Amino acid sequence: xxxxxxxxxxxxxxxxxxxxxxxxxxxxxxxxxxxxxxxxxxxxxxxxxxxxxxxxxxxxxxxxxxxxxxxxxxxxxxxxxxxxxxxxxxxxxxxxxxxxxxxxxxxxxxxxxxxxxxxxxxxxxxxxxxxxxxxxxxxxxxxxxxxxxxxxxxxxxxxxxxxxxxxxxxxxxxxxxxxxxxxxxxxxxxxxxxxxxxxxxxxxxxxxxx
Ligand code: PRT
Ligand code: ZN
Numbered sequence: 001x002x003x004x005x006x007x008x009x010x011x012x013x014x015x016x017x018x019x020x021x022x023x024x025x026x027x028x029x030x031x032x033x034x035x036x037x038x039x040x041x042x043x044x045x046x047x048x049x050x051x052x053x054x055x056x057x058x059x060x061x062x063x064x065x066x067x068x069x070x071x072x073x074x075x076x077x078x079x080x081x082x083x084x085x086x087x088x089x090x091x092x093x094x095x096x097x098x099x100x101x102x103x104x105x106x107x108x109x110x111x112x113x114x115x116x117x118x119x120x121x122x123x124x125x126x127x128x129x130x131x132x133x134x135x136x137x138x139x140x141x142x143x144x145x146x147x148x149x150x151x152x153x154x155x156x157x158x159x160x161x162x163x164x165x166x167x168x169x170x171x172x173x174x175x176x177x178x179x180x181x182x183x184x185x186x187x188x189x190x191x192x193x194x195x196x197x198x199x200x201x202x203x204x205x206x207x208x209x210x
Contacts, residue, residue, distance in 0.1 A: 005063070021068070062186060065186065114151070118140055
């Protein structure tokens with residue numbers, strides 16, 4: 001049977017938990033920081049270490065069979081993949097936040113205002129659904145400093161503890177989406193016996209943690 005490929009984040013917030021999950025599934029592999037691909041010795045599986053942003057497309061396009069990535073990245077890339085299992089780590093929320101000077105207090109106050117974000121597609125849909133016409137400024141990182149620099153009136157960014165917002169004088173005032181890491185696969189592949197076997201192992205690891 002064809003060896004499976006699973007794409008996980010190379011480094012960053014999801015890397016360690018993704019590696020731990022695969023190890024807890026009984027998979028043996030070397031986890032060298034320098035390697036981009038690692039072969040599992042006791043299961044027909046290869047692990048690809050990638051930027052998280054590339055994972056949904058790799059799975060959709062069949063370059064990887066499976067992937068572990070945040071729902072926020074899946075929604076932003078607007079791919080069509082199957083959610084096989086929510087994994088319960090990497091939890092965060094994509095939130096709107098504004099400077100704590102009180103000028104913006106409700107969603108409708110955002111009309112005509114500029115919002116900085118790294119999630120323009122998700123934000124665009126959210127604003128359309130709420131009938132808010134705002135100007136989306138896409139920036140790739142350090143979104144929290146945009147209002148202080150005069151680049152935007154508000155931001156839309158991921159929040160976990162809220163510490164980063166606070167230290168930049170911003171207050172959250174609306175949830176755009178909640179997110180966590182999820183195991184994804186290609187639609188139609190769900191009956192592949194190797195995927196079924198791996199998914200069962202993942203589910204028993206998660207059950208043991210409850
Ligand atoms: O290099 P690569 O592209 O793979 O990584 P990356 O830099 O794009 O992503 P990374 O490693 O930062 O995050 C990977 C995933 O972790 C995200 O896509 C989310 O699904 C999830 N996650 C969970 C988070 C956070 N929590 C989080 N707090 N991703 C980012 N943050 C950032 C946020 O953007 C903000 O700058 O942390 C800051 C806020 O944290 P708090 O604790 O101060 O609120
Ligand atoms: Zn990324």
